[in-house]
Amino acid sequence: MKDFDLKLPDTLEAAVGELPAEYSRDGAQVLAGGQDIVTVMKDDIEQPAALVSLQRLGLDGMQWDERGGLTIGATVTIQTLAEEASIERGLPALREAARSVGSPQIRSQGTLGGNLNQRPRCPYYRHPSVSCFKKGGSVCLAEFGFNKYAAIFGGGPSYYSHPSDLATVLVMLGATATIAGPGGERQVPLAELYVLPDQALDTETVLRPDEILTSVSIPAPAADARSSYLKYKERASYDFALAAVAVSVNRGDDGVVTDARVVLGGVAPKPWEVPAAAAALVGKAMAPEAWTAAGEAAVADADPLEHNGYKVHLVKGLLFRALEALV
Numbered sequence: 001m002k003d004f005d006l007k008l009p010d011t012l013e014a015a016v017g018e019l020p021a022e023y024s025r026d027g028a029q030v031l032a033g034g035q036d037i038v039t040v041m042k043d044d045i046e047q048p049a050a051l052v053s054l055q056r057l058g059l060d061g062m063q064w065d066e067r068g069g070l071t072i073g074a075t076v077t078i079q080t081l082a083e084e085a086s087i088e089r090g091l092p093a094l095r096e097a098a099r100s101v102g103s104p105q106i107r108s109q110g111t112l113g114g115n116l117n118q119r120p121r122c123p124y125y126r127h128p129s130v131s132c133f134k135k136g137g138s139v140c141l142a143e144f145g146f147n148k149y150a151a152i153f154g155g156g157p158s159y160y161s162h163p164s165d166l167a168t169v170l171v172m173l174g175a176t177a178t179i180a181g182p183g184g185e186r187q188v189p190l191a192e193l194y195v196l197p198d199q200a201l202d203t204e205t206v207l208r209p210d211e212i213l214t215s216v217s218i219p220a221p222a223a224d225a226r227s228s229y230l231k232y233k234e235r236a237s238y239d240f241a242l243a244a245v246a247v248s249v250n251r252g253d254d255g256v257v258t259d260a261r262v263v264l265g266g267v268a269p270k271p272w273e274v275p276a277a278a279a280a281l282v283g284k285a286m287a288p289e290a291w292t293a294a295g296e297a298a299v300a301d302a303d304p305l306e307h308n309g310y311k312v313h314l315v316k317g318l319l320f321r322a323l324e325a326l327v
């Protein structure tokens with residue numbers, strides 16, 4: 001691991017001022033909990049000359065508004081989201097997603113902003129001596145090599161799958177990120193935060209190298225909305241999602257679905273919303289026929305590689321179970 005400077009700015013403006021306008025592997029980068037950035041530095045995947053810590057910026061608060069919306073600071077830990085009683089009452093799917101992340105140690109150190117901005121977990125990207133599109137190379141080894149964990153939607157030219165559990169559920173909840181940069185603040189819906197590999201290969205988000213995600217705001221859910229998050233992982237103790245579903249359903253007095261939202265995790269380079277699956281639920285009673293139809297619609301556009309066709313079946317099963325749990 002190369003030597004680097006640790007910057008500890010006291011203000012957001014000073015922190016932004018430490019960051020470079022253009023991305024380079026050795027330019028300064030943001031440090032939150034450090035679990036991912038330090039790992040990629042140790043493995044020589046990134047070599048920033050400086051890390052700019054968010055520790056002294058006071059981004060660790062949470063605030064409910066009077067209508068039931070929640071704003072969460074970027075350095076709030078994942079463990080706080082997993083334990084906080086008001087989140088369990090008001091946004092149970094967010095709590096489920098937070099509880100599914102890693103282990104208690106990982107959740108206690110990892111932050112919301114770090115979780116949303118963590119780099120891909122593709123074994124080729126993470127291998128210190130392998131070159132690939134994501135590291136400035138000219139090939140995606142997952143396309144024709146070992147691709148059990150790769151994307152079944154939205155891949156090409158790179159086929160990594162998005163690793164963040166929180167991102168999947170926050171897209172489903174209609175959250176918005178606040179981002180600070182040299183020109184001030186801007187708001188970006190979480191659904192628009194991530195880019196696909198055919199749009200950019202050196203990053204996974206629309207954040208510029210000199211921007212910092214400062215908070216995420218979740219609107220108050222509709223009174224009749226019920227939501228859940230369900231994840232399947234290979235290792236029971238702690239692991240990333242092989243596939244996950246975040247689903248929300250509103251029903252009228254007659255029990256018929258009036259609105260729905262379905263977002264998939266672990267199967268695409270970004271949280272993958274499937275409006276067709278939601279449409280298969282609207283106007284129907286919450287019953288197995290509708291859940292099966294939603295599952296078929298969810299995977300209709302899947303394009304699996306050699307070793308990850310199982311994810312198609314996994315998505316259908318997870319969606320069925322997540323919907324069943326809502327009734």
Ligand SMILES: Cc1cc2nc3c(=O)[nH]c(=O)nc-3n(C[C@H](O)[C@H](O)[C@H](O)COP(=O)(O)OP(=O)(O)OC[C@H]3O[C@@H](n4cnc5c(N)ncnc54)[C@H](O)[C@@H]3O)c2cc1C
Pocket residue numbers: 029030031032033034035036037038054074100101102103106109110111112113114115116117118119163164165166207211212213214238239240241
């Ligand atoms: C063994 C293991 C298991 C894990 N399992 C899961 C899992 O099941 N599900 C899951 O979702 N995650 C999982 N993770 C990932 C873990 O949640 C992330 O590593 C962690 O959230 C990163 O948070 P951090 O605060 O340590 O970020 P850091 O390591 O400090 O930063 C991560 C990246 O985000 C950037 N960054 C951080 N904060 C900001 C910000 N506010 N604005 C802009 N950029 C920022 C950094 O520059 C860096 O590139 C696992 C990690 C490990 C090591």
